[in-house]
Amino acid sequence: MRVVVVDDQQLMREGLVALLDLVDDVEVVGDGQSTFSAAVSRRLVDALSRAAPPPVTACPDGLTVREVEVLRLVARGLSNAEIGSALFIAETTVKTHINNAFAKIGLRNRTEAAAYARDKLL
Known part of the structure; x- marks a missing residue:
């Protein structure tokens, strides 16, 4: 003591x-x-600096606004559940957006998605 x-x-x-x-x-x-x-x-x-990415103003490669938002959060390392919470959508909806984005831009995994988001969306 x-x-x-x-x-x-x-x-x-x-x-x-x-x-x-x-x-x-x-x-x-x-x-x-x-x-x-x-x-x-x-x-x-x-x-606050982590919470709100800049608003989506342009969507490259035929992506929707929501797909861009989801990819930005994937690039920040969030899980599907965390992305769902951040965007107030179900985890299954997050998965749908990710799958649609991957198909549109030819991505195979989250690492490629993070690189794509860094180069084109952030």
């Missing part, structure tokens, strides 16, 4: 800093804004 010795003044300083941070946050929220810790902000930015 490890014992850490902390003096009362250090505890008071840390408590005062935490209290001042809390007062600042309350003022920000009171002004109608929101506040997040640095860690939460970092996680939020990371999640």
Whole structure:
């Protein structure tokens, strides 16, 4: 067991800093804004940057908009279940889109699909 010795003044300083941070946050929220810790902000930015690929503006090789969306997510390494969740469609529908896209552009596997998406869709 490890014992850490902390003096009362250090505890008071840390408590005062935490209290001042809390007062600042309350003022920000009171002004109608929101506040997040640095860690939460970092996680939020990371999640948002991964979550939404750019909108589909052109569909090469006869692909549909949905097939392009699915191929982009395949290229990001998502499973069929994860793609279904991200696009709010059934996993079997994801499989159908993948099979249709593979047939249209002559792909045999997800590795080829990822390379195709990287080169033509991202």
